[in-house]
Amino acid sequence: MVKISTIKKSISLEYDVFARPTDLSAADQELYEIAAAALPESYSPYSRFQVAAAARLENGEVVSACNTENAAYPMCLCAERAALAAAASRQPTAKVVAMAITVKSPSQVLAEPASPCGACRQVLAEHEQRHGHRMRIILRAEVGPFYVLDSAADLLPLGFSSDFL
Ligand SMILES: [Zn+2]
Numbered sequence: 001m002v003k004i005s006t007i008k009k010s011i012s013l014e015y016d017v018f019a020r021p022t023d024l025s026a027a028d029q030e031l032y033e034i035a036a037a038a039l040p041e042s043y044s045p046y047s048r049f050q051v052a053a054a055a056r057l058e059n060g061e062v063v064s065a066c067n068t069e070n071a072a073y074p075m076c077l078c079a080e081r082a083a084l085a086a087a088a089s090r091q092p093t094a095k096v097v098a099m100a101i102t103v104k105s106p107s108q109v110l111a112e113p114a115s116p117c118g119a120c121r122q123v124l125a126e127h128e129q130r131h132g133h134r135m136r137i138i139l140r141a142e143v144g145p146f147y148v149l150d151s152a153a154d155l156l157p158l159g160f161s162s163d164f165l
Contacts, residue, residue, distance in 0.1 A: 015149045035053055052103075057096055058097050079101065128151060
């Protein structure tokens with residue numbers, strides 16, 4: 001009889017939860033406010049789900065972007081990737097050191113943050129790997145707590161990267 005041995009592993013995620021905007025650092029609070037102010041710029045006539053992201057570059061410059069939908073649904077672009085692309089267009093070698101992401105639902109007042117989709121997690125993680133640094137991620141819905149992660153890669157455990165190529 002063959003005995004099957006199994007090794008069970010686990011991956012844990014740590015993040016900080018802040019109850020109020022004033023609990024954040026001044027820089028993180030400002031970044032969130034820039035993202036929140038950009039929410040109305042969302043072009044989301046189909047889902048009406050608004051997303052905005054504000055990216056802070058290492059030189060302190062902030063670039064914000066919103067989700068942009070399209071009648072050809074696969075062409076929809078997420079706010080997070082739009083913000084990264086806008087930042088890279090301005091300064092191709094600049095590191096994005098922090099990104100605040102906020103959302104607004106058309107059907108409910110979200111009280112818990114919505115985190116980036118899988119595609120954005122992949123792109124955010126590669127930005128970190130490419131530039132050799134960590135990007136703090138600040139998440140909040142319309143109301144409720146802030147979740148702050150030290151690194152975008154924390155959102156993508158066992159992620160694929162250029163290390164496999
Ligand atoms: Zn996304």
